[in-house]
Amino acid sequence: MSNLKYRVLVIVVLVAASVWSLFPRKVVERVKRGDRFVFDTVTRVPLKKGLDLQGGMHLALEIDESKGTVDNKSEALDRAIKVVRTRIDEFGVSEPVVQKSGDSQIIVELPGIDDPQRAMAVVQKSAFLEFQITDETQALEKVLPRFDAIVREAGLAGPSAAAPGDTGKTEKGLNNLFTPGKDSTAKAGSDSAKKDTLALTTGGPFSKLIQQGGQTPGEYYVKESDIPTVQRYLDLPGIQAAMPPGKVIRWGSDTQSLGAAQYRPLYMLDSRPIITGEYLIGAKPNQVPIEGTVVEFTLNNEGGRRFRAETAKHIRDFMAIVLDQRVMGRPPVIQSAIGTHGQITMGQGRSLQEAQDLALVLRAGALPVPLKVADYRTIGASLGADSIRHGVRALAIAVGLVVLIMIVYYRFSGVLAVVALLLYVIYTLAMLAYFNAVLTLPGLAGFVLSVGIAVDANVLIFERIREELARGKTVRTSIDEGFRHALPAIVDTSVTTILTAAVLYQYGTGPVQGFAVTLIAGIIASLFTAIFVVRTFYLLWLSRSRGAQTLSI
Amino acid sequence: MLRILHDTRFDFIKWWRWAAGLTAGFILLGLASFAFRGGVNYSIEFTGGTLMQLQFTKATDAGRIRSTLDRAGITGAEIQQFGSDSGFTVRAQNRQDVAQQASGAESVAKRVEAALTREFGANAFRVVRTEGVGPRVGAELRRNAAIAMLLASLVTLVYLAVRFEWRFGLAAVLSTAHDVLVTFAFIKLLHIEVSLTIIAAILTLLGYSGNDTIIIFDRVRENLKKDRKSPLYDVLNRSINETLPRSVLTHATVLAATLALLFFAGEVLRPFAVVMTFGIFVATFSSIYVASPLLLWIEHKWPRTASDKAGKAAVRASRTEMPPGERTPRSREPERAGSR
Numbered sequence: 001m002s003n004l005k006y007r008v009l010v011i012v013v014l015v016a017a018s019v020w021s022l023f024p025r026k027v028v029e030r031v032k033r034g035d036r037f038v039f040d041t042v043t044r045v046p047l048k049k050g051l052d053l054q055g056g057m058h059l060a061l062e063i064d065e066s067k068g069t070v071d072n073k074s075e076a077l078d079r080a081i082k083v084v085r086t087r088i089d090e091f092g093v094s095e096p097v098v099q100k101s102g103d104s105q106i107i108v109e110l111p112g113i114d115d116p117q118r119a120m121a122v123v124q125k126s127a128f129l130e131f132q133i134t135d136e137t138q139a140l141e142k143v144l145p146r147f148d149a150i151v152r153e154a155g156l157a158g159p160s161a162a163a164p165g166d167t168g169k170t171e172k173g174l175n176n177l178f179t180p181g182k183d184s185t186a187k188a189g190s191d192s193a194k195k196d197t198l199a200l201t202t203g204g205p206f207s208k209l210i211q212q213g214g215q216t217p218g219e220y221y222v223k224e225s226d227i228p229t230v231q232r233y234l235d236l237p238g239i240q241a242a243m244p245p246g247k248v249i250r251w252g253s254d255t256q257s258l259g260a261a262q263y264r265p266l267y268m269l270d271s272r273p274i275i276t277g278e279y280l281i282g283a284k285p286n287q288v289p290i291e292g293t294v295v296e297f298t299l300n301n302e303g304g305r306r307f308r309a310e311t312a313k314h315i316r317d318f319m320a321i322v323l324d325q326r327v328m329g330r331p332p333v334i335q336s337a338i339g340t341h342g343q344i345t346m347g348q349g350r351s352l353q354e355a356q357d358l359a360l361v362l363r364a365g366a367l368p369v370p371l372k373v374a375d376y377r378t379i380g381a382s383l384g385a386d387s388i389r390h391g392v393r394a395l396a397i398a399v400g401l402v403v404l405i406m407i408v409y410y411r412f413s414g415v416l417a418v419v420a421l422l423l424y425v426i427y428t429l430a431m432l433a434y435f436n437a438v439l440t441l442p443g444l445a446g447f448v449l450s451v452g453i454a455v456d457a458n459v460l461i462f463e464r465i466r467e468e469l470a471r472g473k474t475v476r477t478s479i480d481e482g483f484r485h486a487l488p489a490i491v492d493t494s495v496t497t498i499l500t501a502a503v504l505y506q507y508g509t510g511p512v513q514g515f516a517v518t519l520i521a522g523i524i525a526s527l528f529t530a531i532f533v534v535r536t537f538y539l540l541w542l543s544r545s546r547g548a549q550t551l552s553i
Numbered sequence: 554m555l556r557i558l559h560d561t562r563f564d565f566i567k568w569w570r571w572a573a574g575l576t577a578g579f580i581l582l583g584l585a586s587f588a589f590r591g592g593v594n595y596s597i598e599f600t601g602g603t604l605m606q607l608q609f610t611k612a613t614d615a616g617r618i619r620s621t622l623d624r625a626g627i628t629g630a631e632i633q634q635f636g637s638d639s640g641f642t643v644r645a646q647n648r649q650d651v652a653q654q655a656s657g658a659e660s661v662a663k664r665v666e667a668a669l670t671r672e673f674g675a676n677a678f679r680v681v682r683t684e685g686v687g688p689r690v691g692a693e694l695r696r697n698a699a700i701a702m703l704l705a706s707l708v709t710l711v712y713l714a715v716r717f718e719w720r721f722g723l724a725a726v727l728s729t730a731h732d733v734l735v736t737f738a739f740i741k742l743l744h745i746e747v748s749l750t751i752i753a754a755i756l757t758l759l760g761y762s763g764n765d766t767i768i769i770f771d772r773v774r775e776n777l778k779k780d781r782k783s784p785l786y787d788v789l790n791r792s793i794n795e796t797l798p799r800s801v802l803t804h805a806t807v808l809a810a811t812l813a814l815l816f817f818a819g820e821v822l823r824p825f826a827v828v829m830t831f832g833i834f835v836a837t838f839s840s841i842y843v844a845s846p847l848l849l850w851i852e853h854k855w856p857r858t859a860s861d862k863a864g865k866a867a868v869r870a871s872r873t874e875m876p877p878g879e880r881t882p883r884s885r886e887p888e889r890a891g892s893r
Contacts, residue, residue: 373659374687375685375690383681393818395813398813405802445814466798488771492716493767499712500760507698508701
């Protein structure tokens with residue numbers, strides 16, 4: 001009898017603890033108040049929803065080694081992770097996750113992001129800052145014929161060749177802009193030595209889209225509408241291979257209108273940066289009388305030393321400020337050796353806001369290594385809400401059907417099993433909350449499935465009790481024997497399922513790990529409810545109905 | 554008392570040839586599909602690539618999306634209707650697209666969105682879900698999935714070998730392997746995309762199918778202890794018949810769960826639910842028609858030695874509950890039981 005009391009006590013205490021652990025509570029978390037992030041108490045259910053249920057974005061970033069190998073990846077990532085975290089904080093989500101995964105990846109999770117493109121831009125616009133000298137050897141002009149040949153060979157020249165007249169016209173306008181009073185279109189491209197006419201048109205599919213810029217060496221212009229085509233050509237493996245050694249091509253950050261059309265600058269740069277953002281320690285926007293809006297930056301001592309040495313070598317050269325492979329503004333000319341303090345001139349008419357943004361990116365964004373997105377998932381908040389609604393509906397229907405089957409088939413005993421099933425649901429959810437497991441969509445599926453599997457142990461026991469009763473044993477003995485005989489099979493099945501789920505957890509990714517966790521939690525809870533809870537119910541019933549002769553099963 | 558299939562005496566094992574033919578045929582069909590229709594339809598998680606789920610404001614057709622993307626240079630993207638006639642998924646996973654993602658997994662999605670915006674207008678659709686996987690990550694996941702499958706099978710094998718006698722363990726593992734094969738054939742024949750969730754379904758089935766076999770074998774083990782005279786063939790049949798009500802009931806409840814998932818849990822989980830539902834039928838089938846004949850065959854091939862028996866007999870003696878003569882323990886009971 002006292003044994004029975006303990007059993008009931010254990011069940012009641014566990015239910016109480018489970019309900020308590022699932023109860024909405026006050027937790028301290030970062031929330032957005034206006035524009036700032038503060039730690040505040042909010043009330044919520046402690047069960048965390050995964051990104052696929054609440055909407056949001058998952059990113060895995062890794063070091064982009066296309067520009068050269070990184071010696072100590074792990075250490076570089078440790079430094080990069082701080083930068084990414086700062087940037088995420090500036091961006092503003094309530095509970096962001098930024099963590100290192102293995103030695104080569106940074107995982108970023110941004111719950112509730114409704115604009116993934118912007119988020120990706122902020123994270124990845126990882127502001128890898130480089131100062132690179134523009135090309136002065138006319139490297140692009142030299143390889144243009146080769147590029148044309150490669151594009152023709154790749155058979156991609158078709159669509160862009162459709163509007164030659166148009167191209168001709170804008171060219172004319174452009175050339176006139178740069179070299180006023182000179183009629184250049186007539187002899188365009190026929191004389192490559194005549195650099196000041198600037199037209200590169202040789203009729204090739206690639207070269208006819210590129211026009212030389214003007215004062216700045218290594219600067220070219222591409223019509224806005226041609227950008228995708230040019231980009232596609234540049235992405236061709238053949239072109240990549242034919243790139244002059246030690247040179248890279250980079251787009252400018254913003255368009256310029258020349259005449260009626262919009263143009264974007266394209267730069268040929270020395271691929272070796274004279275300095276990178278690694279040495280940057282500060283940046284602030286400013287407005288100065290002549291140059292307009294500027295961003296002033298400060299390098300640390302070592303950076304200053306290097307910068308001074310490098311700029312001394314390149315006086316009168318043009319220095320492109322390259323942020324994440326985009327040339328920011330027009331490259332300024334290096335007037336004299338620059339030390340720890342420098343400035344990026346953004347030009348007249350640019351707002352202070354823009355300068356502030358750039359300064360912010362520079363400050364928070366001096367990434368020690370360039371990062372690229374290795375994989376990502378974004379789920380719209382509405383889809384997440386849909387998934388929850390569907391999942392909960394499926395769960396309710398599954399539970400309903402199982403309850404129906406159990407009660408119709410096993411009557412009174414079925415009712416006991418159903419009560420145990422309710423406890424099972426509570427225990428499982430509590431366990432998930434306790435282990436800080438994240439509920440994902442596959443996890444929800446696993447939970448629905450586990451409801452179906454959870455009663456398996458009950459079925460085994462009930463069938464066994466029926467057999468024992470059929471052999472003419474008393475109710476009490478039949479119940480004892482039923483539990484005793486069913487036990488080995490129940491343990492075996494549970495252990496095999498837990499083992500496979502554990503393997504799945506070890507090798508799965510986010511959502512699938514959620515599935516494995518719910519499955520494991522479910523099995524443990526079902527072991528307990530089927531063996532311990534239902535047994536206790538029977539014992540209670542037996543002690544109440546002293547010496548019952550029949551059992552509704 | 555409501556009873557289903559109570560006290561049956563079916564000779565299940567008699568049909569093993571038919572069963573073997575059926576399942577071998579199914580697996581062969583799957584293999585043939587491999588040979589003639591190309592390899593497995595892997596999801597972008599494994600191949601690398603881009604998946605986008607789009608919700609248009611108005612019904613539109615896949616053809617228009619396809620031609621738009623073709624013009625934008627994203628060729629070979631697979632476009633499927635998803636849910637309603639204004640929902641679509643776009644899958645770009647051919648080699649060229651994937652290679653592009655080596656420099657950033659998001660590049661293709663951006664191009665798709667730009668191309669569609671140009672064609673349909675900025676407010677004509679919403680991107681509700683995007684996944685982009687670079688080629689390296691895909692390869693790593695593929696490796697991990699293979700390791701997971703092998704490891705799970707191995708772990709189950711070791712457990713069963715320890716828990717049961719090795720002949721039982723071997724039969725259970727072979728039958729489980731059979732289930733995985735048949736499920737793969739099913740996935741191939743229905744051209745279901747193999748994603749991580751599907752791998753999860755297969756691994757769950759691996760555990761579940763093992764369960765079913767364990768429950769029958771557990772009964773076989775018990776019956777063998779009680780009854781040393783009957784041939785294994787009879788004991789197997791009797792064990793299957795005795796556990797039949799349990800099998801029916803359990804499968805009913807698990808099916809209730811998978812069918813609820815299939816019909817009510819939405820589009821994303823549907824492939825998972827389809828595979829699980831099929832797998833549960835296979836698991837039931839194999840625990841009766843594959844595991845048991847296999848055990849019979851294994852016992853025939855490697856009969857128990859005398860020392861084996863002696864050891865077993867010693868265990869039996871201490872735990873015997875039934876009078877030795879009684880061959881069918883539940884004889885003549887149903888009428889009385891039914892009246893309760």
